[in-house]
Amino acid sequence: MQLTQFLSRRRAQKAESRSPLFSFLYSRKIAPYLFVSPFILSVLVLYLYPFYSAIQMSFQRVLPGQVFYVGLENYERVMNPIFFRALQNTSIYVVLTVILLTVLPLMLALILNHRLTRWSNFFRAAIFIPALTSVVVAGTIFRLIFGESDQALANQVLSFIGFSPLDWRYEAWTAMFLMVAMATWRWLGVNVIYFLAALQTVNNDLTEAASMDGANALQRFRHVTLPAIKPIIVFLVTITIINGFRMFEESYVLWESSSPGYIGLTVVRYIYREGIQNNALGFGAAVGIILLAIIFVVSMIQLYLTGAFKKEH
Template sequence: MKKLFYSQKLAPYFFVLPFILSFLLFFLYPVFSTILMSFQKILPGEVTFIGFKNYQRLLNPQFYTALSISARYTFWTCAILIPLPMILAVFLDSKNMPGRNLFRATLFVPILTSTIVAGTIFRLFFGEMDTAFANSVLISLGFESIKWLRDKNVMIFIMVLLCCWRWMGVNILYYLSGLQAIPKELYEAADIDGAGAFSKFRHITFPLLKPVTIYVLTISIYAGFRMFEESYVYWTTRSPGNIGLTIVVYLYRKAFQENDMGFGSAIGMVLLVIVLIVNTIQLTLTGALKKEVS
């Protein structure tokens, strides 16, 4: 028995065993259970196999609304949380930037705040009363107050705003790490050639940050489609006219509030397929998959 534990051939397997067990228990088993439940009608004490009926039920206006809102939310978060953190990271990485360490810490603090706590503050910020901060600013500027949480034209704005406030610092940190990996000799050579700041960013910084950009884009697409907290803290799953209905909110409503676990599992599986397809397309377009294959 002692030789078994001290075996050099078996030692690596003992080290990876905790990960394998946790992967099987908390990832692989739930995935297979979800696939199975998506073909079932689940009631208390009764489970019935119903084939593809749960997937057929997805062809309804509510699901299309949830898919549309999730897609729009994902688009705008990616459009903001990729270029802006990259530019801010370049400024914060510059030695000529005054107080850059203070700005780094300040921008990273929001991610340490709970989404529920931050969302509650944002909900008060965008209250319906004229005395709410956002409306008081609009009134002082001569505009009319807005019912922020009831207006479908601004609902994406307030959800994206909360997301950007929380995750901006994390993406800046990713880009700062990428900037540290760029050889300084390239910038020195560019200075000798008389290249300006914009030219160095275009021909050195931006191309060499491509791996970081692909990673941030990949996780942003995943986070966008799985968004739940930003909508929940504003409307607690019952938004007027379904203006805050995302795919995960729709899943939560059906699976846990209406106890339709089979239909909820079908929504989850479709969401998984959508995210895989979208990320596969963007990884192909950015050339990440081609490099892996070669």
């Protein structure tokens, strides 16, 4: 220990005596800037530049070696039935995942946290395991279970309970069901963990006092638990909305080329299709900017409705 201290002192002395630049870089005023420099650099190169470039690109037609400014042409062309179909699919997906991925995890977290629940660690782990799978693995599994033939598992279950088999990947509502089910399956356990952590912050004395005063379980939940975990609910709803609008992968693994009648098309998939596959970078960028505007507006409305802008107390 003393030796290392000695060495570091020697090094510091050497540093000071070496050059003005060296002692400048080692000074206490400059060190924090050097520490944060990777972040500043990455914000400039990986966020600000692409962001600026995306806006610029959306007013351009980008051809190899040539760039034309086309004004609002890209935005005008985005307003077409295929884009609206993608937006509609995405919006339905957002609404459904927000509901499912808030209500179900909250319910499960309350159960796991209940004093009468046994083996809660085991169940928590079991529900979390799907989060470890990649979306390709999940897509493979879902395509096997929800195969179109009458022999496939889901269809056999349907006929067993007296329904006719379905063409899962070829009808609009079953397509939506598959995408939402896949996302819910993979993300349920993650949100359960968020809620479980939030529930640890609920004041037990308050819950007990409420129950002494004759509050039933529902009243205790509404007036004690719910206010305490409200921040995490707002957080998860916000994240789920943003992730929902960003959805691409579930669609890609269910329909690797394109979905019949655009039933699986999402906004980001549309960006991918136009911007990458059809090489229309300007058009794709315009879709991206519109998506950003939508996400921004929806998040603001959501935060306003949930009272996140109101002052505390």
